[in-house]
Amino acid sequence: MTLQPAPVLDGNVIAAEIEGRLAALDEVDSRRLKLSAEIETLLGLVKARQVEATSPEGRSLLTVLARADKLTREVARDETCAALNITPRAYRRFLQTLAPARPKAEPKPAPEQETKPETEAEQVGRVDDGQSRYLVENGRICAVTFDRNGGRALVPLCNFAAQITEEIARDDGQEVSRVFALEGRLDTGQPLPRAQVDSVQFAGMRWVAAHWGVRAIVRAGQSTTDKLREAIQLLSQDASARVVYVHTGWKQIGGQRVYLTSGGALGLDGVEVSLDEKLQRYRLPLQPTQAREGMAASLRFLDIGPASVTYPIWAAMYLAPLTPILTPDFVPWAYGPTGSLKSTVLALALCHYGAFTRNTLPASWEATENFLEKLAFLAADAPLCIDDFAPMATHHDAQQMERNAIRIVRAAGNRSGRGRLRSDLAFRPTYSPRGVVLSTGEQLPNGTSVLARIAGIEFAAGSVKLDALTRAQAEAELYPQAMAGYILWLRDQWEHLTTTLPVTWQDLRGRVVGAAHLRVPEFFATLYLALDTGLSFAVETQAITELTAEERRAQGEAALIELAKAQGERVQGERPTLRFLNVLRELLAQGKAFLKPTESTNMAGECLGWQDEDYLYLLSAATYNRVAKFCRDEGGYFPVKATTLHKMLAEEKYIRTPAEEGLTEGGFLSQYWADNKNHNVLKLYRKAANL
Ligand SMILES: Nc1ncnc2c1ncn2[C@@H]1O[C@H](COP(=O)(O)OP(=O)(O)O)[C@@H](O)[C@H]1O
Ligand SMILES: [Mg+2]
Numbered sequence: 001m002t003l004q005p006a007p008v009l010d011g012n013v014i015a016a017e018i019e020g021r022l023a024a025l026d027e028v029d030s031r032r033l034k035l036s037a038e039i040e041t042l043l044g045l046v047k048a049r050q051v052e053a054t055s056p057e058g059r060s061l062l063t064v065l066a067r068a069d070k071l072t073r074e075v076a077r078d079e080t081c082a083a084l085n086i087t088p089r090a091y092r093r094f095l096q097t098l099a100p101a102r103p104k105a106e107p108k109p110a111p112e113q114e115t116k117p118e119t120e121a122e123q124v125g126r127v128d129d130g131q132s133r134y135l136v137e138n139g140r141i142c143a144v145t146f147d148r149n150g151g152r153a154l155v156p157l158c159n160f161a162a163q164i165t166e167e168i169a170r171d172d173g174q175e176v177s178r179v180f181a182l183e184g185r186l187d188t189g190q191p192l193p194r195a196q197v198d199s200v201q202f203a204g205m206r207w208v209a210a211h212w213g214v215r216a217i218v219r220a221g222q223s224t225t226d227k228l229r230e231a232i233q234l235l236s237q238d239a240s241a242r243v244v245y246v247h248t249g250w251k252q253i254g255g256q257r258v259y260l261t262s263g264g265a266l267g268l269d270g271v272e273v274s275l276d277e278k279l280q281r282y283r284l285p286l287q288p289t290q291a292r293e294g295m296a297a298s299l300r301f302l303d304i305g306p307a308s309v310t311y312p313i314w315a316a317m318y319l320a321p322l323t324p325i326l327t328p329d330f331v332p333w334a335y336g337p338t339g340s341l342k343s344t345v346l347a348l349a350l351c352h353y354g355a356f357t358r359n360t361l362p363a364s365w366e367a368t369e370n371f372l373e374k375l376a377f378l379a380a381d382a383p384l385c386i387d388d389f390a391p392m393a394t395h396h397d398a399q400q401m402e403r404n405a406i407r408i409v410r411a412a413g414n415r416s417g418r419g420r421l422r423s424d425l426a427f428r429p430t431y432s433p434r435g436v437v438l439s440t441g442e443q444l445p446n447g448t449s450v451l452a453r454i455a456g457i458e459f460a461a462g463s464v465k466l467d468a469l470t471r472a473q474a475e476a477e478l479y480p481q482a483m484a485g486y487i488l489w490l491r492d493q494w495e496h497l498t499t500t501l502p503v504t505w506q507d508l509r510g511r512v513v514g515a516a517h518l519r520v521p522e523f524f525a526t527l528y529l530a531l532d533t534g535l536s537f538a539v540e541t542q543a544i545t546e547l548t549a550e551e552r553r554a555q556g557e558a559a560l561i562e563l564a565k566a567q568g569e570r571v572q573g574e575r576p577t578l579r580f581l582n583v584l585r586e587l588l589a590q591g592k593a594f595l596k597p598t599e600s601t602n603m604a605g606e607c608l609g610w611q612d613e614d615y616l617y618l619l620s621a622a623t624y625n626r627v628a629k630f631c632r633d634e635g636g637y638f639p640v641k642a643t644t645l646h647k648m649l650a651e652e653k654y655i656r657t658p659a660e661e662g663l664t665e666g667g668f669l670s671q672y673w674a675d676n677k678n679h680n681v682l683k684l685y686r687k688a689a690n691l
Contacts, residue, residue, distance in 0.1 A: 036072065038064050039061070039064055039065065039068070039072070039076055042057065042060055042061040042064060043061060043076070043079060043080065043083055045057050045061075046058055046061055046080075046083045046084060047083045051084075052084060052085070053084040053085075053086050053090070053094060056233075056234055056237055057237060058084050059098070060237075061080065061083075061084075062080075062084075062091075062094045062095060062098050063098045065080065065095055066094075066095040066096075066098040066099045067099070073095060077091055133230075133231075133234075134157075134227070134230070134231035134234060134235070135154070136161045136235075137154055137156075138187055139159075139160070139161050139185060139186065139187035139188070139189065140156040140157070140158060140159055140160065140161065140187050141156070141157050141158055141160070141161055141162070141228060141231045141232070141235070142154040142155055142156050142157060143155045143157055143227050143231070156219060157218070157219055157224050157227055157228040157231060158208075158216070158217060158218045158219055158224075158228055159186060159187045159215075159216065159217045159219075160184050160185060160186045160187060160192060160212070160216050160217075161184055161185055161187075161235075162182050162183065162184030162185075162192070162232055162235075163182065163183055163184065163232065163235050163236045163239070164180045164181065164182050164232060164233070164235075164236035164239045165181050165182065165183050165194075165236070165239055165240070166180070166181035166239055166240050166241070166242065167179075167180055167181075167239050167240070167241045167242075168180070168181060168196070168241075168242055168243075168244055169241070169242070169243045169244070170244050170245075170246050170274075171243055171244070171245050171246065171247075171251075172245075172246050172247050172377075172378065173245075173247045173249070173251065173380055173434070174377075176243075177198065177199070177200075178198075178199035179196050179197065179198055179199065180196070180197050180198075180199055180202055180239075181194060181195070181196050182194070182195045182196075182197060182211075182232075183195075184212070184216075186215060186216065190215075192211075192212045192216060193211070193212070195207065195211035195212065197211070202229065203225075203226075203229050204225070205218055205225045205228060205229060242272060243272065244272045244273070244274045245260050245265075245271065245272065245273045245274070246273075246274055246275060246276070246378065247260065247275070247377075247378045247379075247380045247434075248260050248261050248273075248275065248279065248282050248378070248379055248380055248381065248382045248435070249321075249323070249379075249380030249381030249382055249434065249435065250321070250324060250380070250381050251265070253265065253268055253271060254268070256268055257491050257494060258271065258491075259284070259321065259381070259487045259488075259491070260273045261273065261275075261282045261283050261284045261353065261354070261382075262275050262279070262280050262281070262282055262283040262354070263283045263284065263285070263286055264286055265286070266284060266286055266484055266487055266488060266491075267488060267491060269286075275378070276374075276375065276378055278362045278363060278375060279362060279375070279378060279379055281353075281354040281355055281356055281360060281362070282353045282354045282362075282379070282382055283353075283354040283355075283480070284353065284354070284480050284483055284484040284487070285480055285481060285484050286484075288480075288481045288482075288484035288485045288488070289481070290478065290481040291481055291482060291484070291485025291486075291541045292541040292542055292543050293478055293481065293543075294478045294479060294480070294481030294482030294483070294484075294485065295481075295482040295485070295486075295537065295538045295541045295543035295544075296543040296544075297472075297475040297476070297478040297479060297482070298314075298352065298478075298479050298482040298483075298538075299538060299543060299544060299552070300468075300471070300472055300475070301314055301348065301349065301472055301479075302314055302552065303465075303468055304345070304348075304464055304465055304468040304469045304472050305345065305463050305464040305465060305468075305469075306463050306559075307555050307556070307558070307559035308457070308458070308559045308562055308563055309334075309345070309457055309458075309459060309463065309464070310345075311527075311531060311555070311556040311559040311560060312332055312455060312457050312527055312559070312560060312563055313332065313334070313345065313346065313349045313438075313457065314349065314531065314534070315527040315528070315530045315531040315534065315556065315560070316328070316332045316349070316383055316436050316438060316527065316530070317349050317350075317352045317353075317383055317436075317483070317534075318486065318530045318531065318533060318534030318537075319436055319526065319527065319529075319530030320353075320381055320382050320383045320435050320436045321381050321382075321483075321486070321487050321490055322490070322497070322501070322529075322530055322533065323380070323381045323434065323435055323436065324381065325497055325498055325501050325502065326501055326502075326505060326526050326529060326530065327415060327526075328412070328435075328436045328437075328523075328526060329412060329413045329414070329415060329453065329522070329523075329526075330412065330413060330453050330454060330455050330522075330523040330526075331408070331409050331412050331413075331437050331438065331439055331453060331454050331455065332436070332438045332439075332454075332455045332457055332527075333389075333438070333439045333440075333441065333444060333454045333455065333456050333457065334346055334438070334439070334440045334441070334457045334459055335389075335440070335441050335442065335443060335444050335456055335457070335458060335459065336442070336458055336459030336460060336461065337442060337459075337461055338390075338442060339461065340459040340460065340461045340462075340463070340464070341459065341464045341469070342440040342441075342459050343358035343361060343387055343388065343440050344358045344464075344469070345459070345464060345469070346358075346361065346385045346387075346438060346440055347360070347361055347385070348469070348472060348473060348476055349383070350362075350383060350385055351476035351477070351479045351480070352383075352479040352480065352482065352483040353382055353383065353480065353483060354480060355476075355477070358387075361385045361386075361387040362375065362379070362384055362385060362386075363375050363384060363385065363386045363387065364386065364387045364388055365386055365387070365388055365389045365390075365401050365404055365405065365439070365441070366388075366401070367386075367404075368404075369403065369404050369407050369408070372386060372404060372407075372408050373407070373408065373411060373430075373431045373433075374431050376408060376411070376412070376431070376432075376433035376434070376435070376437050377431035377432060377433060377434055378434075379433075379434070379435045380434035380435050381434065381435050382435040382436075383435060383436045383437075383438055384433070384435055384436070384437050384438065385438045385439070385440065386408065386437065386438070386439045386440075387439075387440050388440055388441060389401060389405060389439055389440065389441025389442070389443065389445065390441060390442050390443075391442065391443070402445060402446070405439075405445040405450065406445065406450055408433070408437060409437075409445065409450050409453050409454060410449070410450065410453065411432055411433055412433045412437045412453065413452075413453035415432040415433055415434075444456055444570070446574070446637065446639070449639075451567075451570055451571050451574050452520070452571050454567070455523050455527070455563060455564075455567060456563075456566065456567055456570060457563065458566075482541075485537070485541060486534065486537045489537050489540060490533075497533075501529060501533075504529060505525050505526065505529055508524070508525035508528055508529065509521045509522055509524075509525040520564050520567050520568045520571065521564060523564070524560050524561065524563070524564040527560055528556065528557060528560050531552075531553070531556045531560070532553060535549040535552050535553060535556075536549070574639075575648075576638070576639050576640045576644070576645055576648055577645070577648050577649055577652050577654060579631075579638070579639070580627055580638075580645060580649070581654070581689050581690070581691075583627045583630050583631065583638075584608075584618075584623070584627060584689075584691070585690075585691060586630070587605070587608075587626060587627070587630060588691070590605075591604065591605050592605045592606070592626075592630075593605045593606050593607070593608045593626055594606075594607060594608070595607070595608060595609050595610055595611040595616060595617075595618075596609070596610050596611070596674075597610075597611070606622065606626055607619075607622075608622055608623045608626060609622075609623065609672075609679075609681055610672060610674060610681075611686070613686070614685070614686055614687075615656070615683050615684060615685065615686055616682075616683075616684040616686055616689065616691060617670070617672040617679075617681040617682070617683060617684075618681055618682040618684055619679055619680070619681060620642065620646065620669055620680050620681060620682050621642070621680070623682065624638075624642040624645065646667070646668040646669065646682065647668060649668070649682065649684070650668045653685075653688060654684055654685060654688050654689055655668065655682050655683055655684050655685070656670070656683045656685065657670070657683075658670055658671075668682070669681065669682065670682070670683040
């Protein structure tokens, strides 16, 4: 009925309140006061969002001013110029261009009351961005068009009205993505369910059908989608904004270091955390009141089984929050036969971070690589247990699981530094583990490179004491009290720890002698330091005396050294050269292969070459292939290619190379004359190979 209604800041609490109070006042005064309240509100908005004059908020403010009387315009000038960062001259120009071009038929803007649209839906949805390009009429979002005579026409863009009620920023610790929460209503009045739409998908408008189904219709037409997008955004300028964190662990919020779990942030009120379904059990009390009782209970975990089992697992729990300082670049891996309580014990340990049972561990090796990778990324500064690395029925499944393990363990072992990744969309971020990844399995995965990144924790059948385990399970709900207290204690001395722990780590690394692989002493040092830090907190809470803590330290150190040594030997045994020789020995012993001249009467096997007193002359390709086949038949695989193996055999002095015989050609392979021709052979020292 009327044109150019005075702008209304829909949903704005202040304006609404003022409007309510003014209802009783007479019409003229009401309009004037309303106007200044609006100006004030808009000014506040502009300042808070630090927007420019051309933004919707800036335009709204300038439009309101353009319609105000001269005095109001003068009074508001300086503040508006400062807020929008424009000159007084620009201010005047803006007001001139935005002054309403009043249609001739309308001599005066109509009073506020008369501009109210007829229905509720229209009132809620009306847009005024200065030019009223869109508004809601009869429950539909419409584009406003004017003809030459100033006559107005409305073109519906869809058959509903919708608004973004909330803009949700989801922070995964590496990237922030935005999600819009939309609410709407069909023109029949039927409410539409709240829809959460990724901001990237929003503009395309395909989400309309996806969330609201067949009845919500976007009109056809070339630019309709784009207009509707604009209209909804303009309609939603007062949408509230909030940040939701979707990862666990440390985060700087408002200059404070806090630790996130499902329940919120330790150390700061009012932080919203929304974790993946699989991580929702990670929940720590925000205000721990029983750190001492919790710590006492937590320490009793150490007594449920052999020290070689309990200490490394306990240390891993207290290591997780130290991740930013002591990178846990290895995977504690509980292995042993089915029923040896691996899952049960790890679930109990995980109870330091929430309520877990062996059936509700956060992840399983059967999941896809991508999923596991993402989970290990989101479970930052926390332990993530991947359950049940078991032999699979089919070769395909077995390979899949093996690939998973290789990828996750390698990623844990070589985690890339944080902040290395770009938020630039062209670079899809990769997800490195950000906490302690643990695993259970009937076996360890194959391959030196993987094994070297694993801290194998052996569960022998019957080694865990059932009565102690049962008692520990009964008091596990106290563990989070200990962990929350520990985390807050770490927070309070974070700077100090950042400088001291790495130095101590360097010293400790030197303590493990004779461990084969470089990484083994490193993970010993990391676990020991975590154990030490956890025990220091236990003393701090007076759960134990310093003397008892010292005993625990000594016990833990012995257990961890034992673990490191066993691991060192395993890695050694997995060296490709040793594996090659072991398999070769096995093949010869079983008669599956033989060398000429042979004493064996069993000629059913494959001939792999020749021998004399000092050397074996192994047909290089045939031998490699036979060894690789043997590994495959066992369900594994040979870890390196033939050329790599030859190089390693030469480096470790198992073979005599042509170069050593003064020849310039031949690489690692020698020539052997037999059966009237030359053969490429590995000239293996009989003694060195123990054959
Ligand atoms: N406190 C307990 N006392 C006796 N049995 C238990 C206790 N806790 C768990 N169990 C049982 O031990 C069995 C094997 O445990 P599980 O952790 O699944 O072994 P694994 O993972 O090594 O195959 C399960 O059937 C479980 O119910
Ligand atoms: Mg299990």
